[in-house]
Amino acid sequence: MKFIIITYISALITLTLFLSQDKALEESIKRGADIYSDFCVTCHLPNGKGVEKTFPPLAKSDYLLKNREESIRGIKFGQQGEIVVNGITYNNTMPAMGLDDEEIADVMNYILNSWGNKGKDFVTPEEVSKIQKK
Amino acid sequence: MKNSISFLVLVLLGLNLSCAQQGENEVSTPDKITFTPQLIIDDLPIAWGMAFLPDGSILITEKSGDLIRFKDGNKSIINNSPTIYNRGQGGLLDIAIDPDYKNNGWIYISYSSEEGEDKGGNTAIMRAKLNGNSLTNNEVLYKASPNSTKGQHFGSRIEFDNDGYLYFSIGDRGDRDVNPQDITKDGGKVYRINRDGSIPSDNPFVNSEGAKTAIYSYGHRNPQGMVKNPYTGDIWTNEHGPQGGDEINIVGKGKNYGWPVITYGINYSGTPITDQTKKKGMEDPLHYWVPSIAPSGMTFVTSDKYPSWKGSLLIGSLKFQYLERLELKNNKVVYREKLMPDLGRIRDVKQAPDGFIYVSVEGKGIYKLVPKI
Numbered sequence: 001m002k003f004i005i006i007t008y009i010s011a012l013i014t015l016t017l018f019l020s021q022d023k024a025l026e027e028s029i030k031r032g033a034d035i036y037s038d039f040c041v042t043c044h045l046p047n048g049k050g051v052e053k054t055f056p057p058l059a060k061s062d063y064l065l066k067n068r069e070e071s072i073r074g075i076k077f078g079q080q081g082e083i084v085v086n087g088i089t090y091n092n093t094m095p096a097m098g099l100d101d102e103e104i105a106d107v108m109n110y111i112l113n114s115w116g117n118k119g120k121d122f123v124t125p126e127e128v129s130k131i132q133k134k
Numbered sequence: 135m136k137n138s139i140s141f142l143v144l145v146l147l148g149l150n151l152s153c154a155q156q157g158e159n160e161v162s163t164p165d166k167i168t169f170t171p172q173l174i175i176d177d178l179p180i181a182w183g184m185a186f187l188p189d190g191s192i193l194i195t196e197k198s199g200d201l202i203r204f205k206d207g208n209k210s211i212i213n214n215s216p217t218i219y220n221r222g223q224g225g226l227l228d229i230a231i232d233p234d235y236k237n238n239g240w241i242y243i244s245y246s247s248e249e250g251e252d253k254g255g256n257t258a259i260m261r262a263k264l265n266g267n268s269l270t271n272n273e274v275l276y277k278a279s280p281n282s283t284k285g286q287h288f289g290s291r292i293e294f295d296n297d298g299y300l301y302f303s304i305g306d307r308g309d310r311d312v313n314p315q316d317i318t319k320d321g322g323k324v325y326r327i328n329r330d331g332s333i334p335s336d337n338p339f340v341n342s343e344g345a346k347t348a349i350y351s352y353g354h355r356n357p358q359g360m361v362k363n364p365y366t367g368d369i370w371t372n373e374h375g376p377q378g379g380d381e382i383n384i385v386g387k388g389k390n391y392g393w394p395v396i397t398y399g400i401n402y403s404g405t406p407i408t409d410q411t412k413k414k415g416m417e418d419p420l421h422y423w424v425p426s427i428a429p430s431g432m433t434f435v436t437s438d439k440y441p442s443w444k445g446s447l448l449i450g451s452l453k454f455q456y457l458e459r460l461e462l463k464n465n466k467v468v469y470r471e472k473l474m475p476d477l478g479r480i481r482d483v484k485q486a487p488d489g490f491i492y493v494s495v496e497g498k499g500i501y502k503l504v505p506k507i
Contacts (some may be wrong), residue, residue, distance in 0.1 A: 038284055038285050038308060038404075041402050046402050046403045046404070052454070054454075081497075093180060096220065097181055097221065098220040098221035098222065
């Protein structure tokens with residue numbers, strides 16, 4: 001009986017945590033959508049497909065999904081030089097947008113969960129704050 | 135039968151007419167390239183503006199905040215440059231020297247600034263003098279308000295007309311339904327001030343209740359190109375449209391250029407902004423681009439270094455990454471040509487006092503266009 005109660009309670013706690021994290025992610029994605037339409041959309045476009053050979057796609061981008069840290073660093077400090085995205089080489093400049101850590105986490109959560117992308121873990125402002133300039 | 139033939143002719147004629155602007159927008163590739171782009175200053179991420187000093191040095195504004203002087207092959211950082219609000223499209227923007235620089239030494243800079251009470255930033259214009267490796271006598275001539283944390287549309291180019299008035303542009307700051315059509319608000323305007331920051335007494339809205347009296351024209355989206363037409367003395371601007379609808383305009387006193395009431399563009403999401411491209415009391419552009427090229431700096435070619443280009447307008451494309459040459463006839467674009475393809479996003483282009491054309495390419499640096507002999 002004791003075992004059942006413990007199991008029940010821990011399941012309840014896990015579920016609550018899970019749901020609240022889900023809710024937090026949802027809110028973060030929502031804020032991220034606003035950031036995206038303010039800072040990113042002119043180049044990467046509303047569908048996240050970018051412009052071939054000029055502005056790399058974010059939608060189903062192998063670079064983005066495989067290089068989480070590098071992607072956050074790019075948004076935080078700007079990015080320049082050659083990268084290969086879905087087999088196509090891009091050599092361009094993206095300036096740092098002056099976003100704070102929470103805004104960067106929000107926009108990462110948005111792009112990692114849009115256009116068919118499915119991010120593994122929730123990006124938090126703490127994770128962003130730990131990423132340093134190279 | 136006769137009727138149906140004339141109907142067919144009319145339909146075909148109509149089709150031709152409706153395609154006219156489409157035709158204008160087809161950019162040609164020249165048969166022969168008459169110049170070599172020579173990279174004279176390298177390693178500049180985003181050289182936003184350039185100014186050429188009488189001693190042959192070049193002042194360069196780097197968007198992220200550095201003011202750089204290039205002299206005798208070396209770059210040095212100029213101290214005491216304005217503190218910028220680094221956000222989105224903001225940063226250290228344009229730079230220009232006074233028409234009477236040799237006598238007064240004034241340098242003008244546009245930048246995004248956090249000055250003021252509210253959170254965020256807005257475009258400011260500063261003048262200062264260069265003393266050794268430092269700016270001195272810094273004076274803020276104009277600071278738009280209120281501040282905003284939006285990342286878009288700070289403008290901003292600086293230019294002077296033949297009477298010595300200073301013109302600058304500020305974009306709509308991402309608030310298109312609030313700013314551009316309201317002359318009591320900053321943003322979405324071209325401004326005209328005296329070079330000491332005072333307001334000319336004959337500015338168009340000096341007697342309008344509550345107006346920002348520095349405004350010269352309004353209804354702009356985001357002008358990032360501005361140049362005096364050396365043949366007429368008029369101030370020409372180019373501005374970014376939304377998706378489609380980039381424009382060239384000749385700025386007229388008190389005139390309304392229509393954003394966002396009339397435009398040839400649509401929202402980035404593909405939805406319409408308005409179905410109107412014309413309206414009484416609003417100016418038609420001299421030229422528009424669909425699709426957008428994302429025009430930035432522009433210059434007129436007047437020098438003898440490029441004989442076949444004389445009188446042309448050069449405009450950088452950020453989006454398609456080339457330099458566009460436009461031939462004009464009676465203030466109409468009659469030919470467009472694509473130069474310097476695939477080098478990178480072109481941010482600024484200027485004909486320098488030495489007669490050569492200099493082009494700033496993002497991620498590369500500054501190129502000098504050397505004519506082939």
